[in-house]
Amino acid sequence: MSAQIIDGKKVAKGIRGDLKEEVAKLKTDGIAPHLAVILVGDDPASKTYVSMKEKTANKIGMESTVKRLPSDVSEEELLQLIKELNENDSVHGILVQLPLPHHINENKVINSIDPDKDVDSFHPINVGNLVAGKKKFTPCTPAGIMKLLESINCEINGKNAVIVGRSNIVGKPISLLLLEQNATVSICHSRTKDLSAMTKEADILIVAVGKPEFVTGKMIKPGAVVIDVGVNRIEGELIGDVEFDSAKEAASHITPVPGGVGPMTITMLLNNTIEAAKAWKNKQ
Ligand SMILES: Nc1nc(=O)c2c([nH]1)NC[C@@H]1CN(c3ccc(C(=O)N[C@@H](CCC(=O)O)C(=O)O)cc3)C=[N+]21
Numbered sequence: 001m002s003a004q005i006i007d008g009k010k011v012a013k014g015i016r017g018d019l020k021e022e023v024a025k026l027k028t029d030g031i032a033p034h035l036a037v038i039l040v041g042d043d044p045a046s047k048t049y050v051s052m053k054e055k056t057a058n059k060i061g062m063e064s065t066v067k068r069l070p071s072d073v074s075e076e077e078l079l080q081l082i083k084e085l086n087e088n089d090s091v092h093g094i095l096v097q098l099p100l101p102h103h104i105n106e107n108k109v110i111n112s113i114d115p116d117k118d119v120d121s122f123h124p125i126n127v128g129n130l131v132a133g134k135k136k137f138t139p140c141t142p143a144g145i146m147k148l149l150e151s152i153n154c155e156i157n158g159k160n161a162v163i164v165g166r167s168n169i170v171g172k173p174i175s176l177l178l179l180e181q182n183a184t185v186s187i188c189h190s191r192t193k194d195l196s197a198m199t200k201e202a203d204i205l206i207v208a209v210g211k212p213e214f215v216t217g218k219m220i221k222p223g224a225v226v227i228d229v230g231v232n233r234i235e236g237e238l239i240g241d242v243e244f245d246s247a248k249e250a251a252s253h254i255t256p257v258p259g260g261v262g263p264m265t266i267t268m269l270l271n272n273t274i275e276a277a278k279a280w281k282n283k284q
Pocket residue numbers: 048049052095096097098099120140231238257258259260261262263264265266
């Protein structure tokens with residue numbers, strides 16, 4: 001058996017078509033959804049991601065501004081820029097590309113973003129709302145994963161969902177979203193005693209550990225849905241956290257890397273920016 005490959009590019013494109021219409025509608029109401037991205041330093045991967053965000057935003061008719069700061073910028077200057085963007089009524093979404101240089105306190109920066117403009121949904125207020133089930137924004141990568149599951153009509157209610165990885169950006173929030181849909185959720189990590197025994201129980205397996213080809217086919221329950229969130233760049237090539245060739249023999253559905261979760265992340269970021277613009281409009 002060979003799994004059906006979940007085409008994240010295609011799903012993302014479909015959603016972007018809807019978003020483009022929403023942007024056009026908002027523009028006729030005099031509101032141009034506007035995303036501001038802050039890039040500190042010149043890490044090549046970050047530069048690529050930021051220009052992809054800018055390009056995709058423009059493709060659906062959205063406004064985008066990229067603020068580029070040198071790697072030795074002071075924390076104070078960065079916080080000042082965020083303050084200006086918070087106060088700028090024409091900006092609806094603010095994203096600070098992570099990781100930041102070590103001399104800058106990441107938490108302090110995230111905490112300074114207006115929660116209403118926090119399209120990454122990393123601010124503690126938005127994290128708290130997600131935990132309480134009253135969210136304003138859904139964090140981009142987890143939101144994208146839910147859309148991918150939806151695209152294959154994946155049943156979630158009552159299923160065993162196993163998450164490998166407990167990051168604030170993916171592992172923790174995706175666990176909450178799956179729990180909201182009544183999955184039985186287990187979160188595994190580096191101290192998990194028998195990882196294979198856990199992953200083999202998964203009807204839905206989400207892997208976000210940042211270790212190339214960490215999960216192999218023999219760790220997967222036959223017929224499972226496998227979502228690979230890994231983006232490991234090795235000698236210029238993008239490698240997932242799942243060993244694709246062996247995994248696709250066990251799984252019923254699987255996401256590739258590239259072309260799986262990645263394209264969804266950016267699309268959901270644009271979705272959140274449109275949501276922010278709509279919420280702003282309703283406050284006026
Ligand atoms: N504040 C913040 N928010 C983020 O959402 C954020 C961040 N910082 N820092 C870095 C990570 C990583 N990330 C990705 C986005 C798109 C792809 C993506 O589109 N990947 C393509 C391939 C792109 C390529 O070839 O390089 C794919 O998987 O098909 C991957 C990774 C967002 N991140």
